[in-house]
Amino acid sequence: MAFHDVHDALDDVRRRGEQAHAEHVRHGLSWPYLLAGALLVFAAFASFELPNPWGGAVLFPSLLLVAGTLAVYLRKARVRMRLTSKDALYGVAAGLGLVALFRLLSGLAEAVGVPAPHVVAAAALCVAGVLIASRWGAVAVAREQSAREESERR
Template sequence: MKPDDALAALDDIRKRQEQSGMAELEYGLSRFYLLLAAVLLFAAFASYDLPNPWGGAVLFPGVVLLALMAFTYVFRAPVRGRPGTAAWLVAVVCGLVVVGAFRGLAAAFGAGGVPVPHLIAGVVVVGACLLVAPPARRAAEARVRRRRSGGADGQRLR
C-alpha cells in the first residue's frame, strides 16, 4: 500500500464517521423525538398538581411511552453509536439542570400564590428546552464536522 492509498483510505473513514454522526444527530434530535420528549416531560411535571391518586396514574402511561420511545429509538435508528463518557456526563448534567430549574420555578410560583405552580413551571422549562434544542443540535453538528476536519483549526490530520 502506498502512502497516497493510506491517506485516501483515512479520508474515506473520516467521511463515513461524519456521515454516521450526522445521521445519528438527525434521527436522535428529530422533531418527532423532541416533541415526544417534551410532551412526556411536561406530563411528568404537570402531574405534581393533580390530586394524590391521579398524579401517579399520569406517570404510568408516561413511563410506558418512554420505554416505547427508547425501544423504537434503539431498533429503528439508522446508526447505532454508543454514547461516550462525555455524552453521558452532559446528559446527566442537563437532566439535573432541568429538574433543578423546574423545582426552583415551582417553589417560586407556589410562594407567589399561583394556583398550579408545577403546571406553569413545566410549561416554562419545557418551552426553554424546546428553544435550546435547535442551537444545541447545530453545535453538535459543527462538532461532528470539526472532528472530520481534524480539529478546530480546520486542517486535516495527516
C-alpha cells in the same frame, strides 16, 4: 502503503464518523422525538400538582410512552451509536440541571403566586427545551454539511 494513503484513509474514517454523528443527531432531535420527550418531561414535572394517588398514576402512561418512543426510535434509526460513558455523564448532568432549573422556576412561580406553579414551570421548561434542542440539532447538521463540502473541495 504510502503515507498519503494512510492519511486519506484516516480522513475518510473521520468523515464517515462525522456523518454518522450528524445523522444520529438529525434523527434523535427530529420533531416527533422532541415532542415525545417534552411530553414526558411535562407529565413528570406537572404531576407534582396532582393529589397523592394520581401523581404516581402518571408513571404508567409515561412508561408506555417511553417504551413506544424507544421502540420506534430504535426501529427507524439509520445509524446506531453506542452510549459512551462521556455521553452518559452528559445526560446525567443535563437531567440534574433540568431538575434544579425546574425547582428554581417552580419556587419562583410559587413565590409570585401562580395558581399551578409546577405546571407553569414544566411548560416553560418544555417549550424552552424543544426550542433549544431543535436549534442545536440544526447547528450540528449544518456544521457537518459544511465539513463535508470542505472535504469534497480537497
